[in-house]
Every structure is written in structure tokens, then in C-alpha cells.
């Protein structure tokens with residue numbers, strides 16, 4: 136076996152390739168070519184050709200890949216109670232790297248069925264009922280889904296007592312996958328097995344359906360959604376290996392044109408005395424995606440969430456100027472800033488997207504007055520002691536001042552949010568998070584060394600004071 | 601036969617945790633499948649937990665004297681959720697001041713509870729009745 140390995144990230148705009156030497160634990164070379172949507176193997180071959188030029192023969196190297204092309208992995212999550220199994224199903228799908236189009240709770244209606252047909256998901260995650268608990272709901276929902284005109288792969292992760300029966304509800308044309316319950320009992324979240332099943336379906340079915348299999352002659356193994364690879368890299372970086380210590384609790388932020396992704400790695404137990412945790416415990420590796428916070432396609436909803444007046448204040452523009460720029464960005468998402476003011480405007484948008492996105496991701500404290508005095512209730516994860524925040528994705532990496540945007544992660548947007556209080560900031564300037572998440576599957580030690588080195592070299596420090 | 605499922609919790613802003621722990625242990629020993637929500641449990645949490653677990657009974661505790669207000673509407677919420685026939689017990693310290701027990705019991709039965717227990721009720725005092733009510 137050779138020591139070289141090639142990691143591929145087929146993004147919606149660019150196909151990025153990184154070649155590493157796993158024994159030396161170093162990056163050999165990197166290349167980039169535009170993604171070719173009709174046949175992704177063309178873009179991939181272009182990127183690989185450039186790699187050959189820069190680092191000689193890599194013929195023997197194994198090639199692993201992830202992809203977010205062709206709309207990424209689009210899913211619908213279904214559970215029984217909104218705050219319980221439906222939430223657990225959504226968390227599982229997000230953790231598997233999916234874009235969750237919609238989450239449904241209780242019994243699916245005729246209207247829901249019509250909407251699901253409209254949404255046309257790649258995979259449906261069907262949960263509901265704890266083990267030995269409610270079975271009626273998931274059986275009802277299975278019947279509704281079984282009548283969909285187009286067969287969709289179904290991952291079943293609900294009440295195990297009826298899992299087989301649920302699977303039998305579907306006609307032959309549907310592929311069904313039975314996984315462990317996302318919530319086996321109240322208060323216990325178990326998302327790993329469902330995530331694994333989703334990844335398996337993605338490899339077996341979705342890559343084919345999206346034409347990504349055309350690239351398969353160039354790729355040896357592992358095909359996962361890019362966000363799943365990023366989460367895997369974060370997990371490795373946080374936990375470390377048996378040999379090398381990890382970085383502990385971290386936060387990864389990716390602001391894009393359409394969405395803002397936030398990944399946290401950490402248990403998130405209360406860090407202050409006298410706090411009681413409420414609600415469903417959240418996973419150690421948690422991912423959230425804010426579909427209304429983005430700097431281009433979603434700029435209208437972002438502006439609505441922030442308030443144009445706040446943007447005006449931050450930029451020194453009038454509200455009218457802000458609104459006309461927002462309209463321009465919305466009309467043509469390819470718009471690039473033409474002068475320093477417009478560039479600063481993009482940064483301010485990114486800053487606010489991160490501020491709000493992190494605010495929604497982290498837990499929150501609320502006060503409860505009891506006869507014996509005040510009690511603090513914590514919902515979600517306490518990430519106030521997270522010491523490292525990492526920025527990734529094109530908008531941050533290509534920005535002249537990524538730190539300014541990333542600092543939004545530490546800025547409270549609502550009172551009592553449990554966001555990082557005093558973190559250090561790092562940039563994934565080498566575009567390697569997803570690649571190292573892939574490498575982590577086979578060579579965790581090498582992946583961790585490369586990650587820690589690359590990020591440490593790119594710590595963002597304010598120099599202007 | 602499959603174990604019967606009980607949802608347990610101390611309702612409202614009540615933090616008295618000791619009795620709740622004792623109930624959990626003794627009910628598990630008696631062969632029940634116990635889902636303990638702990639202290640500071642809202643009505644919503646009782647209803648949702650009962651729904652997901654297909655609970656056979658809900659065991660509400662209230663110690664701090666505000667039980668009557670906290671449980672108001674719980675039976676109706678269960679009915680709304682489609683599980684209105686779930687057996688409901690309450691115990692703890694429901695008496696405030698010098699009320700007559702019969703009065704207190706009638707009040708809570710009126711609020712939708714199937715059985716109401718006075719302070720210092722021991723597990724062995726009600727477990728046989730519970731089994732009977734659940735047809736065990």
C-alpha cells in the first residue's frame with residue numbers, strides 16, 4: 136500500500152482535491168476545478184490532472200470522496216411529538232449531513248403527503264414512539280408514505296416493537312432500512328445508528344440517483360455528504376485519538392450564500408452552579424443549519440431577521456441604501472463587491488448570520504421563580520466555555536477579514552444565550568476540514584496531526600489595537 | 601406479559617426530589633417500566649412523555665403546596681392529545697393548612713385524578729391498588 140491518499144470534496148461550485156502523505160502526516164498538494172454538474176467526473180478529472188502536475192505520479196493513491204453537489208442530501212424527518220422524537224429525528228438527519236427540508240410531527244395528513252411529494256426528498260427518516268411505546272402513529276405515517284407515487288428510501292428509526300411491521304407496510308419498490316430508535320426512551324437520544332443508516336443509503340442509492348456514481352471509477356471508497364465529513368473532522372479534532380490529545384470543546388461555523396451551518400462538539404452540561412437542564416439532551420456532535428441566514432440567496436430573510444436599520448447603523452448607510460444593496464444581492468447571487476464599502480457590507484452580513492446562527496444553535500438559560508427562590512433552567516447545550524471557534528467555507532475563507540465575521544459567534548444576540556464567552560478563532564484557510572473528515576475514517580492519527588497543524592497556523596488574532 | 605409503563609414526575613416549580621427517587625426505585629422493583637421525568641416537570645412534559653411511551657399510568661407528585669394550581673387542566677390536555685383514558689395518580693403533600701382529607705381527595709378527583717394519596721403514603725400502600733387498576 137502506498138502512503139499517499141487523495142481526498143476529494145465535490146462542492147456545488149468547486150471540486151477540491153487534497154493529496155496527503157499519511158506516514159509523514161503532511162499535505163502533498165492541493166488543487167481545485169469547477170464542478171461539472173452534468174457529469175461530476177469531468178471536473179474531478181480536471182482537478183486530479185492538476186494534482187498530477189504538481190506532485191508527480193499519484194496513480195497508486197487511494198481516493199476518498201464527499202459531495203455536496205446536486206443540492207446535497209435532501210431529507211424529510213418525521214416523529215411523533217415535536218419536542219421529542221420529531222426533534223430527535225431532525226437532529227439525526229442534520230448530523231448525517233442532510234438538508235432537512237421539513238420536520239413533521241403527529242399523524243401525517245393529506246396536505247402533508249401532498250407537500251412531501253412537492254418537496255421530493257432523497258431520503259425520509261421515519262421515527263415515532265419510544266421502544267415499547269406508541270406504535271399507532273408510526274404505523275399510520277408509514278401507510279401514508281407507502282402511498283407516495285414515487286418510491287423514496289425510508290430509514291426507520293422509531294419504536295422497535297413495530298419496526299418490522301412498519302417496514303412491511305411499504306411496497307417492494309421502496310427500499311426500507313431499519314435502524315435503532317432515535318429516542319429509545321424519554322430523555323435518551325440515540326442518533327448514531329440512524330446517521331450510519333442514512334450514510335449507507337446515501338452511498339448505495341443517492342450517489343447513483345444524482346449521477347455522482349459517474350465519478351466512481353475515479354474514487355475508491357467512502358462517499359458521504361460533505362457536512363457529515365466536516366462534522367467527523369470536528370469530532371476527531373475535539374476528541375483526539377488514543378495517542379494524541381484533542382482540542383476539547385469546539386465550534387465550527389460555515390456561513391454561505393444560502394445557509395449558515397453551525398457544528399458544536401461538546402456535551403454542553405451546565406457550567407454554572409444551580410442550573411437545572413431541561414428537555415431532550417442534545418448530541419455531543421450537533422449540527423444545525425439555518426436556511427434563512429445566508430449572504431446571497433437568503434439575504435432577504437437574513438435582512439429581515441437582523442433588521443435593515445441595524446445593518447444601516449453598522450454600515451453608516453441609509454436604510455434605503457441597505458435595502459437597495461440587499462435587493463441587488465438577492466436578484467443576482469453571483470454579485471461580487473466592487474468597492475471597499477460593498478465588501479464591508481458583505482462582512483457585516485456574514486457577521487450577523489453567524490451571530491444569529493450561533494445564537495440559535497447554543498442553549499439558553501431562563502429564570503424560574505419557585506417558592507424557595509430563583510431556579511435557572513437550561514435548554515440545549517451550554518457552550519460558554521468552548522475555547523476554539525473555527526470558520527470554514529468560501530465566504531469566510533475568501534474574506535479579507537474573516538475574524539470580524541467570526542466574532543459574531545461570541546456576541547450575544549439575545550439575553551442568556553450560552554455561547555462561547557472568550558474563544559480563540561481559527562480559519563480553515565487550507566480548505567481541509569471535509570478532507571480530513573474523510574481521512575479520519577481510515578487514518579485518524581494522520582488526519583488529526585494535519586488538522587491541528589493547519590489550523591494552528593491560521594489562528595486569527597486582532598492586530599489593530 | 602409486557603411490563604406496564606408509568607410516567608413519574610414532580611409537577612410545577614416543585615423541587616422535592618427524595619420521594620420521587622424512592623417511588624422510581626420501588627416501582628421498578630415491583631416490575632414496572634418507569635419513565636421518571638424528575639422534578640420541575642411541566643404539564644406539557646407529562647403529556648408528551650405519556651404519548652411517546654404509550655404510558656399506562658401517570659404518577660404525579662406535588663409537595664410544595666401549589667399542586668392544585670399546577671395540575672389544573674392536565675386531564676384535559678391528555679384528552680386533547682388523544683390519551684384521555686390514561687390512569688392518573690397523585691400523591692405527596694396535597695393538604696395545605698388544616699383542610700380535611702376527604703375534601704382534598706374530592707377536589708383532586710374532580711380535577712381528573714383516579715386516585716389521590718395523603719402525605720406519608722408508602723409504596724406498599726398503593727402498589728397493590730395500582731396493579732389492580734391496571735389489570736395485572
Ligand code: B12
Nearest residue numbers: 505506507614615616617618619661664665689690691692
Ligand atoms: C426536604 C424538604 C425540602 C427540601 C427539598 C430538598 C430536595 N431537593 O428534595 C427543600 C429545603 C429544598 C424544601 C423546600 C421547600 N419546602 Co419543603 N420539605 C422538605 C421535607 C422536610 C421533606 C420532604 C421529603 O424529602 N420527604 C421524604 C419523601 C420520601 O417523602 P415524600 O416526598 O412525601 O414522598 C413519599 C410519599 O409522599 C409518597 N408520594 C410522593 N409522591 C407521590 C405520588 C403518588 C402518585 C403516590 C401514590 C405517592 C407519592 O411516596 C413517597 C415515598 O413514600 C418536607 C416535610 C416532610 N417531613 O415531609 C418539607 C415540606 C414538603 N416543604 C414544604 C415547603 C412549604 C417548602 C417550601 C415552599 C418552603 C419555602 N418557603 O422555602 C420550599 C419549596 C421549594 C420548591 N420550589 O419546591 C412543606 C409543604 C407544605 C404544604 N404542601 O402545604 C413541607 C410539608 C414542610 C412543612 N411541614 O411545612 N423542602
